[in-house]
Amino acid sequence: MKKIGVFVCHCGINISSTVDIEAVKEALKNYPGVTHIEDYKYMCSDPGQNLLKERIKEKGLDGVVVAACSPTLHENTFRTAVMLVGMNLYNCEIANIREQCSWVHKDKKVATKKAKLIIKSVVEKALLNEELEPVKVPVTRRAMVVGAGIAGIQAALNIANSGYEVVLVDKNPSIGGRMAQLSETFPTLDCSQCILTPKMVEVSQNKNIKLMTYSEVVDVSGFVGNFKVKIKKKVKYVDWDKCNGCGICIEKCPVTVSSEFNQGVGKRKVIYTPFPQAVPNKPVLDAENCTYFIKGKCQICKKLCPPDAVDYTQVDEFVEEEVGAIVVATGYDTYDISNMEEFGAGKIPDVIDGLTFERLLSSSGPTNGEVRRPSDGKIPKEVVFISCVGSRDPEHHFSYCSKICCMYSAKHAMLYKHRVPDGQPFIFYMDVRTGGKGYEEFYQRAQEEDKVIYLRGKVSKLYREDGKIVVCGIDTLSGKYVELNADMVVLATAIRPSAGVNEFARLLKIHYDENGFLTEAHPKLRPVESLSAGIYLAGCAQAPKDIPDTIAQASGAAAMVANLFASDHLLHEPLIAGVNEDLCSGCGFCVTVCPYDARKLNKEEGIVEVNEVLCEGCGSCSASCPSGAAQQKNFTDTQLVNMVKAILKD
């Protein structure tokens, strides 16, 4: 029989205040297999670890059980310690007597009894543990970044500059994302495009970045270090290899439609680049609105194109890329105004959302930066900004705070005042949240220098009357109802994960929360990783955030990718479920229950085969296998039965 050492941690008083350590030691000391038992105040401390190492050598232990906190916290600590003295790490087991015992019980008697049982059952497991070696997996040191807004651009540049190739994919014709639509940015009021376009150019010039715009990921297979991604390159009807970006086709195209980039307030041609600084600066043709595709006539763009790049016969193209890591930076949409019935549900023309107002403020926007209202082009003299539209409203919309609206509404009001000095901006707010460097000062400046009037309260309804928009609300500081006759109303609508991201998440097998934002691996300690190895998160796809936070997270994701690529192989947990070929009847039950596609039925041999790299050791196959052929390593049926017996014996 193996010689097992048991080490009981007090965790200060976290364990010892509800678990009688001496009683536990007494109950365990003669347990079969236990040759040594000892307690210590903090097993995870350096002296604690040294004690563990010393005793292994001194007593010639074959295995250890550390009775302490959850294995998610210090399993790695203790396993690393035992390895240093030559023990196989899978001979070190953790008995969780803190989260699963001392913390959840008040009665010392009950907790002590339970701690004894937990430790005994883990000793049973340790007795039959095999020595295992990690599975080695090769890594494709090449990354993919999905979404080329500021988050994706930053991540791609960081990875590329670390020396690895990056495939940067975006569904739009140009990179730049939402940030390209913004006018100026808080709290410094520097022009968004002026600080973004150098980065966009850097992307186009970086030899390590393979840019795939107007493209969408349609399928993902594989696993960390070895993903296969299928990408649809949407049909552009322009051969970009031939196109020299001269823009004659755009200039001469006779049909205009509303521009998505300008949030519908401006126009674009049917053959277009979304904005002048687009990267790549090559047009795509929108066949849905094209006269040639509708009526079979026109072809002006084709006739006039100097390098003959327009090609109406093009079709969607599918390509496959192999990458080792994926950064998801799919960004955000704003909550549609049509959801806000009390604000006219999008039917009142001069009630617009914040992104639309950005376009009105932008010098490259449809009004060249003059604030003119969409309905009649008049310069509005009274503008009401409403914050928390759809945010912080769990009863009707979303419970979360969209984080950036307080700041951008202050910015909107300031910029409006700068453009229309005799105009008056009002902001209805619930709370003003200005956490961020220089943010509070910015908000104070809006009130003091730019005379923005802040009204604390909600707006109950808006309606149009005599060319004005009547805003009915309450000012809770004076306790009075307020009615304002505004010329224009700007709604700070909630930040939403961009359309289609949840389907994409399912493709990647990563999680998203009840609001649709992608879930990080740990809310504090692992904010840039997803729960699937090799897939990282950046920007508003994970949660609403401003530009500095987005950049920080994107750089963090890039660092994680570089970390992964530091070695040409990965180590995969060997705690997988194998197949005992003598017992396997080839029924295939385990193949259907495996959530990771790790098991395949070999029909010729009549047995199941396992891809050890894909197996995550969840145990579904072991539970479903009728013959006991699928046994999870170090968690075999025999071990499990012994563990249960140990608990039921007393």
Next chain:
Amino acid sequence: MEISYFPGCTLKTNGRNFEGTALPLLELFDIHAKELDDWYCCGVSFSQSADNLMQQIAPIRTLVKAKESGNTRLLTLCAMCYNTLQRAIFFIKSDEDKRDIIHDFMYREGTKFYGDEVEVVHLLTLLKEIGSEEIKKRVKKKVDEFKIAPYYGCMLLRPKEVAIDSSNAPEIMEEILEAAGCETTYFPFKTECCASYQIVNNSEIVKARTKKIVNSAVKNGADVIVLSCPLCFYNLDEIQIEIKKEDKNFKTIPVLYFTQILALLMGIKSEVNNFSLHYIDPTPVLKRKGLL
């Protein structure tokens, strides 16, 4: 078809023009509204009592009566009664502990109520179920240029758990009236509260609200306001007389129950309208538009 029917107090007194038009209307659709035996007040005025459990006893007893009537649906016309009964169902379904207290209190009555036994349905919902086509078939008179402003108030729409339609942008009355060939007009105050029982202790609030609501309807070109709540009716109708006394420029507008318009369009004898119950006389405009 037979449906159980809870009239409520007002419909037998000041709201005779409502019940008087609604019941014959239903007969046109072969629906017989069978009044509950020995009914009493829905309990709405108890909602102003401090004890939030006591106020639920009256509506729950009514619902028990409905359950015993053998019909699974209970029709209401009055928006207040609808709200009180529907909220009692919501309350009893959503709070088990309080439901047990109520059951303990009512143990001598030998019955328990869990909320699923009876469905309270407002006349507007019933008409919507009947559908535009059936409504259209029964219309006998055609009106032109008769603009109706449907007014919902709060009781049909709030809280949202009992709402018969969207709380902020309801359309159900418009749908029914338009099916009957009427033209409806949008006005932004159609869901504004009329100030309700404030009429008892602070009629100034009601005056201010009524003025706002009526002005907005008039400004948007309405010939009449229609509604479904006897208290809104009182506040919007009689109070206009008070406002007119203070403000000579105030333009009054007749207020009617939506059933009155439908009954006239479907050729039901006009006597059931009890126009004497109206403070602002609607007959001139109805005559002008050919409905009388």
